[in-house]
Amino acid sequence: MGKRIALAYSGGLDTSCIVPWLRENIPGAEVVCVVGDVGQGSDELNGVEKKAINSGAVECHVVDLKQKFVDEFVMPTVITGGVYEGRYLLGTAIARPVLAWGQVEVAKKTGCTALAHGCTGKGNDQVRFESAYGALAPEMEIIAPWRDPRWQLSGRLAMLEYLKERNIPTTASATKIYSRDRNLWHISHEGGEIENPWNAPPEDAWMLTTEPSKGPDKAEDVSVSFAKGRPIALNGKAMAAWEIIEKLNGIAGAHGVGRVDLVENRRVGMKSRGLYETPGGTVIVEALRAVEELVLDRETLHYREHLGLTFAELVYDGRWFTPLREALWAAGEKIAERLDGEIVVRLYKGTATAVKRKSPNSLYAEKMVSFEGEDVYSQKDAGGFIRLLSLPERIRALKARGHAN
Numbered sequence: 001m002g003k004r005i006a007l008a009y010s011g012g013l014d015t016s017c018i019v020p021w022l023r024e025n026i027p028g029a030e031v032v033c034v035v036g037d038v039g040q041g042s043d044e045l046n047g048v049e050k051k052a053i054n055s056g057a058v059e060c061h062v063v064d065l066k067q068k069f070v071d072e073f074v075m076p077t078v079i080t081g082g083v084y085e086g087r088y089l090l091g092t093a094i095a096r097p098v099l100a101w102g103q104v105e106v107a108k109k110t111g112c113t114a115l116a117h118g119c120t121g122k123g124n125d126q127v128r129f130e131s132a133y134g135a136l137a138p139e140m141e142i143i144a145p146w147r148d149p150r151w152q153l154s155g156r157l158a159m160l161e162y163l164k165e166r167n168i169p170t171t172a173s174a175t176k177i178y179s180r181d182r183n184l185w186h187i188s189h190e191g192g193e194i195e196n197p198w199n200a201p202p203e204d205a206w207m208l209t210t211e212p213s214k215g216p217d218k219a220e221d222v223s224v225s226f227a228k229g230r231p232i233a234l235n236g237k238a239m240a241a242w243e244i245i246e247k248l249n250g251i252a253g254a255h256g257v258g259r260v261d262l263v264e265n266r267r268v269g270m271k272s273r274g275l276y277e278t279p280g281g282t283v284i285v286e287a288l289r290a291v292e293e294l295v296l297d298r299e300t301l302h303y304r305e306h307l308g309l310t311f312a313e314l315v316y317d318g319r320w321f322t323p324l325r326e327a328l329w330a331a332g333e334k335i336a337e338r339l340d341g342e343i344v345v346r347l348y349k350g351t352a353t354a355v356k357r358k359s360p361n362s363l364y365a366e367k368m369v370s371f372e373g374e375d376v377y378s379q380k381d382a383g384g385f386i387r388l389l390s391l392p393e394r395i396r397a398l399k400a401r402g403h404a405n
Contacts, residue, residue, distance in 0.1 A: 002028025005114040005143060006107035008099060008129065009033035009060065011048040013172040014118040017159045018145050019055035020166055022116060025150050026143075031116075033060040034106045036099040038069045039184025039246070055168050059110060063102040066184055070242040071230075073098050074185050077315055078285055079229040079339075080332035081308025084316045087260050089278045089285065091186025096125060097320035100132030107140065114141040121147045124267050128318030135321030178205055184245055186258075186278040197273050201261050208249060208277040212256030212350025219348035221355070222251060224287040226343070229336030231284055248280030255347040258282040267317045283352045287343035290354035294362040295338050304335050 005022055009015045015033075022029045033052040037045060045062065052060035073094050076082075084090055107115055115133050119126035121144070130142055145151045153159045156174055163170050177192040189205045203211065224244070225233035234244045252258060258279035266272050292301055307328055314325045341359030345352050387394075 002030050003114060004030045004032055004058075004110065004112040005116050006032045006034050006103055006110065006112040007057075007116045008103050008118065009035050009048075009052055009057075010118070011035070011044060011051050012118075013156060013159050013163075013170060013176075016051065016055050016168065016170050016172070017153055017162055018116065018118050019052065019057050020162075020168060021145055021151070021153075022143070023056050025148075031057045032106065032110050032112055033057040034103040035060065035062045036065045036095075036102040037062055038095050038098065039066050039242070040182045044182070051169075061106045061110075063106065065098050065102050066242050067240065068101075069095065069098045070184065070240075070245060073320070074245075074281075075230050075241060076329050076332060077311065078281070078288060079336045080311040080328060081289075081304055082312035082315055083285075083308060084312045085262070085264055087262055088264060088274075088276060088316075089186065089260075089281050090312060090315050091183060091276060091278055091281070092181045092188050093124065093128065093316045093318075094185065095181075095183045096128035096318065097132050100129050101136060104133065104136045104140075107137065112140070114143055116143040116145065119144065119146065122268065122270070124316070124318070127267050128320075131318040132321055180207075184242055184249075185281050186276055188277075189275040190272065194273055194275055197263055201259075201275050205275055206259065206277060208253045209259050209279055210254055210256045212259070215254065215256040215349045219346050220251070220255060221344050221346050222248070222283065223342055223344050223356075224284060225341070226288060226291055227340050229288060229291075229339040231287075245280040245284065248283050252279035252283050252347055252352060253277070255352075256350040257347055257352045259350065283345050283347070286352045286354055287345050288339065290343045290345075290357050291339050291341045291359055294341060294357050294359045294364050296335070297363060300335060304332070307332060307335075 003026060007015065007018060007022070019031050019033065022031050035045070035048050049060040049062060077090055077094050082090060103115060115137065117126070117129045119129060126144060133140065133142055153162055156176065160170070160172065160174060178189045178194065179191040181188045187208055193199045193202050194205060223235050224231050231241050231244045232238060234247055258277050258281065260276040262276065263271055263273045292304070296304065311325070311328050311332070314320070314322065319325055338361040340361055341357065343354050344356035346355045
């Protein structure tokens with residue numbers, strides 16, 4: 001038996017070419033394709049095993065990772081408040097470590113000694129996959145064809161011709177405009193007209209969301225219930241978190257919720273522009289932040305915001321399997337212990353806004369914020385508080401006038 005290589009396989013044009021390329025350029029190579037099902041949908045998964053075998057793979061394994069993806073990767077990112085550069089909910093980035101995990105698991109079970117991926121040498125994903133490989137299977141060789149000098153397939157036409165010469169069927173065409181990545185949490189779009197930041201987003205790029213101005217003229221309210229920061233019910237019906245996301249993608253997408261047009265800083269040093277659609281995720285994030293508003297005290301909430309910035313960078317940079325990420329999640333999980341409640345989010349023409357909030361752990365006390373109830377909060381006490389709070393400013397001013405030593 002020759003060298004067995006586990007390939008992260010999608011069935012797209014790149015990985016369809018990589019299967020025969022590995023066999024031709026690595027003597028005795030046997031390619032085991034690994035497809036991680038993270039909710040990309042039947043359009044991508046139907047017939048993928050046959051496609052892999054027709055490309056020359058000896059085996060193809062489709063691994064259902066949807067629940068693991070949401071419970072162990074997406075939700076920690078949401079709970080810690082991980083949003084990259086203020087707007088990106090990390091849909092592509094957060095899928096990479098679970099896909100790498102699934103690939104490594106299959107590789108170990110099938111006797112593979114090498115791991116391969118189809119990421120280009122310009123993007124973030126090569127960093128994410130290979131960092132995960134290093135943490136999970138440091139003994140295995142890593143093969144990155146796009147960085148190999150023997151790889152000469154630099155464009156779609158070249159790859160299509162390569163497959164044609166080998167009589168390998170493909171559903172890809174030369175007219176594909178956009179590069180897309182889809183999972184249960186989101187879908188991203190890059191390439192074509194999107195690459196020019198002066199071009200408005202092409203309307204034919206969007207897939208999950210309605211043009212907001214063309215959404216329903218009547219708002220729709222949805223209720224999301226949480227336990228320890230995790231969604232457990234939608235409109236009063238108990239569901240798994242991944243099922244709630246799946247349902248909300250359809251509901252919120254119809255209202256145009258979740259569109260982001262972003263020029264971001266890649267980990268490799270360049271800027272790139274991407275269009276992201278995260279309809280269900282946008283609703284869940286809005287709802288969870290509303291629970292936090294009720295439950296978390298000022299210092300804890302502000303620390304969680306700080307935590308989220310660092311957590312987002314770790315996810316984006318492919319640093320999931322690191323001690324720091326684990327430590328930050330331990331803090332996030334502790335913060336989330338009291339994040340129980342129900343939130344109503346109103347969907348209307350591209351917006352998702354929390355309009356109703358309740359929690360058994362709420363710190364909100366209506367009597368305190370009203371003008372009644374002096375026995376709970378005495379307004380005269382505020383005077384001393386203000387004098388102490390502003391003491392440094394008053395001392396500075398007095399010294400400037402020569403009145404204090």
